[in-house]
Amino acid sequence: MKHFKRVAFILIGLIVTICLSGFGYVYFKLNKMYVKDEAVKNTEEQGTMVEGITNILLVGTDGEYIEKWNRSDSMMVVTIDSKNKDIRISSIARDTYVDIPGYSTEKLTHAYAYEGIDLLKEVFKVNFNLNIDKYIAVNFVSFMDIMDELGGVEVNVEEKDIKEINKYIDACYGYYKNKDEKDKEYITKSGVQRLNGYQALAFSRIRYTDSAFARDNRHREVAESVYKEFAQKGVETYKKCAEIILNNTKTNISPIEMMNLAYTVLKINDKDIEQFQFPLEEYRNGHIISKQKGWVLEWDKEPNLEAWHKFIFGEEK
Template sequence: MSNLKKLVVFLLALVIIIPATAFGYMYYKLSTIHEGDSDSEKIVSSSDYKSEKGIHNILLVGVDTTDKEQVSRSDAMMILTIDSNSKSLKLTSLARDTYVNIKGRGKEKLTHAYAYGGISLLLQTVEENFELDIQDYVVVNFNSFMSVLDVIGGIEVDVSASELEELRYFTIETYYLGKYDKKGPIDYVESPGTQTLNAYQALAYARIRKNDTAFDRDERQRKILQATLNKLTSLPFTKYNSLIDGVLPHIKTNMKPGAILKTGSTVLGIGDFDIKQLEFPILEYSEQGIYEDAGWVVRFDEDKCIPILHDFIFKNKMYTP
């Protein structure tokens, strides 16, 4: 599964549509994704790490499984920052191969924390290694992404000629993974240019990785994210319930219905869905390669990288190499 920056779509899909839907109905629906995990609740409520009034950090986790209850590695990890002070939304992508200390396991890849101890251990690992207070989390699986795109009718993406071959390869894979309704016969993108990608085609596009560089892959994922958010903001009222029913079964969170409703109100108050982004660790202060028994990892200079991360989240400072 790709390191798709899809998680923001799921959370913002909820907070965008909530205010336009009956409160009682939404409260009932949202209660189905809340999990009473006492260990994770203890972690998010007792942190002594960096926090600031008006800054709400949510850990978004994508798992490489079709079942949200299965144990697996976390494929995508991001920190969504809802900044009421600067009226902005920010997204920090955490490299899955980041070399960190995992309690009880020593130094390993960040992605292993979820497999070892679920969301509780991953939360603890992120807080301790990056010195951040994370209040909430949302865990999703990839079917959420395809469910969203199925409801909104796909997205427009400019596909280059060099991407077509690998796009076709991954289209076969994602077609059979998709479990949403009205999938129809498999359909391939045959020519370059601006295309309307359906749910499984968009996921396939995000998985392209051998065509060019990791940075180009990230750019493709950002294109999909922004296109999806743009379309969600103009989603007809008649499709709200279908979106909710398609997404919620693939999500779990420690946020209670009332907290999600409040978050939705805050996001709508910000109004700007042009998300500011940061890749962490900072490439300039990191080393990538095979290290000891850990395999391929990203080691980073804590004294350089963590202040940049904190400035981005809490001071709204964009990093420029």
């Protein structure tokens, strides 16, 4: 069976977790996952607003490794805009056809498997004209535990997806470490409902009832639900979630800077997170390009990048 996929969307909650967990506890935990980067320096004190626009690349790998060797099966850019008091999420399709320096033109998802985060950041610079200096990468291990610790997440299950989600529940439950305590439960109805850990993972893995872009919409739906759940919980829940996430996470954001970003997110308190799907539907073409490279998304550069940069940075460049 394929490894669990698409877990980066839980990381929008990480920023809130870190702020609310208590500085001393989280500072210690952050140092376990922090990778020093000379290009990223921050000397602000705890509780300082981060001015302007901050972009963080969130990466979810399709296996247990977060250094490289596994593909980046889920990629989002979280934009924290303190000037306009706004949080925005961009989802980048894994099958986007890009130039990977030193390799070839192929799916975006392969860059991380080749050389990890450094190559993926280079791909963003070369293809999308985006200089991404901050990142958070996570593997699939923590997903189900986080969902359960939060008491589940609320999502809208469509009628057409019930059969497919139940198929994935069979697979995900086999990896569920709490199956001795909880019996397997299938989804029996459509509509807005609360899903537990293995159900939420199954929901995120649905891929054959519609398009890759509908799947990305489900990822963002889970991301927003996680964000809202974190904002309602207490300190003990934050500590437990921080323990789970930080043990399976890699980032180049320093502990102090992470605290300040978390403080900024809470001060912004965005109730309606804007979302963007790259590439845009009207400026892309999904097709099988060759037997070797499979199904890819070719995209029109100028209109896609103009719209995406406007979404991230606003009218001013």
